[in-house]
Amino acid sequence: MGMVFGGQLVARALKEQGVSHLFTLCGGHIQNIYDGCLDQGIRVVDVRHEQSAGHAADAWARVTGQPGVCAVTAGPGVTDVVTAVANAQRAQVPMIVIGGAGPRGTIDKGSLQDMDHVSLMRSITKWSVSVPEGIRLAEYVQSAFRVATQGVPGPVFLEMPLDLLAFPVQESMVTRYDNSRTAARPAGDPAAIEDAARLLRDAQRPMIVCGSQLRWSRDEGAITRLVEALEAPVFLNGMARGAMPRDHAWVYGQCRKDAFREADVILIFGTPLDFRMNYGGPQAFNPKAKVIQVDLDGAEIGRNRGIDVGIPGDSGLVMDALAAALSGLKADRAQWKAFLDGKEQAKLAKMRAELESDQAPPNPLRVCAELNRFLKPDTIVIGDGGDFVATAAYTLNVRRPGLWMDPGPLGTLGVGPGYAMAAKLARPDSDVVLVYGDGSVGFNGFEFEAMARQGIKVTAVVGNDACWTQIYRGQVDMFGKERTPATKLAYTRYDKVVEGMGGHGEYVEHPDELRPALERAFASPLPALVNVKIAKSDFRKGAISV
Secondary structure (H helix, E strand, O other): OOEEEHHHHHHHHHHHOOOOEEEEOOOHHHHHHHHHHHHHOOEEEEOOOHHHHHHHHHHHHHHHOOOEEEEEOOOHHHHHHHHHHHHHHHHOOOEEEEEEEOOHHHOOOOOOOOOOHHHHHHOOOOEEEEOOOHHHHHHHHHHHHHHHHOOOOOEEEEEEEHHHHHOEEEHHHOOOOOOOOOOOOOOOOHHHHHHHHHHHHHOOOEEEEEOHHHHHOOOOOHHHHHHHHHOOOEEEOHHHOOOOOOOOOOEOOOOHHHHHHHOOEEEEEOOOOOHHHHHHOOOOOOOOOEEEEEEOOHHHOOOOOOOOEEEEOOHHHHHHHHHHHOOOOOOOOHHHHHHHHHHHHHHHHHHHHHHOOOOOOOOHHHHHHHHHOOOOOOOEEEEEOOHHHHHHHHHOOOOOOOOEEOOOOOOOOOOHHHHHHHHHHHOOOOOEEEEEEHHHHHHHOOHHHHHHHHOOOOEEEEEEOOEOHHHHHHHHHHHOOOOOOOOEOOOOOHHHHHHHOOOEEEEEOOHHHHHHHHHHHHHOOOOEEEEEEOOOOOOOOOOOOO
16 A cells, blocks of 8 residues: 545545545645545535635535535635534534644744634534544544534534644555444434333324424435324424325424313434524413423433423434324324414414415415425425515415425525535435525625536525514514614515626516516526515414524
């Protein structure tokens, strides 16, 4: 064996982990990795802001189930990706961030872009470390994938100093291991499974809430088997959207608050009792309800409220165990189902007028209804925005898990273009739709240049109300219409901006223009943006933004 450069070792180690795409913004500290990627057949995808590289790595994991990888240069390259890493950490998404650094011999001498990256990243990653020597580069890549995927998934940061990447080492001295991670998942304590099953057998009004951790289970179909064994309403959020068909008799989307107030047993899978569920407090949950909580992180169980049964484990495996324990259950749910059906239909009826409205400019719900016509069974939908995206989440029909992506609980705006690029590259035969708020376009909209230049077809729809509406609505309620600084925008022609970057643009002001504009946008081989001037709507009135 001869000598091998560090950048080659990194690329080879990435290839061994199944990596086919590396997301990046160029920098001198990391260019040796690019050279190695060319030899290994790894596509280097460049973006216009490191935040988008991080979001792309995040989205790659959400779409494929395997960690995405990005590489950023030292100093501001690392600081620019911090938001994307924090977003992945809060959403429990596995990703690997490789950060460049100056040569070890110049640390603390004032070299270009020298700073303490490892400490900066430590609070928002599962592991943040600087690789100590060139012969261990491959070993640290292996370890990064193991740490990112085991237990609760999350991001890992690897700092790789320039001298380790640029200098050769003796290949016979390189450290790496076969079988460096396991695919096994925690299945749940059998005694806790039986305790939960006992509560569920006695329940009159059970309900199920299933969140993002289902995405990391190998058995995503287990949710259907449990729902049908228990005959209970299920509410899907986060990356679990699409895990069951929207027209399934027990799938609900509009009446979750009503179910929480009336349920006598609440079964929660893989989603925290955070602000989205009013922290599990009595203002949200029936105070007399029994609560069963299942989570990969045992420390999450019982946070913010007491629970009756806690099961650390993989959502799919615990679902299957519960379904088996409930086999043969005969329950009369007719009254419970009739109550929920009534609440669900009443709310859908209230929406229907806006879904079918011919007012101009178009109502946000009407825009979503038209867009829904273009969604295929494998279409990937990405939400990047506030009020308009929340409206879309209630109306767009996503049919499988991994086909809906939004920032998650950190609420990060600007995720859209990076998510969209990675989604299209991961599933080139699927349409990728970016549902955009006009405020969010301002974060990373220049990625349309990167899409056009690299042949990445994405179709975006902007709900343009010239306002940060989700914030503005609460601002008006608290302070009055005359005291609303920093929330007004202009009716900017984002379609023209995209055209100027090599894409396809459409502008819509009337409902009759919606369908033809969408048809042209989807048919165009170029990345496209449909900029829709939308009317105000009270659909989201009362929604909180803090």
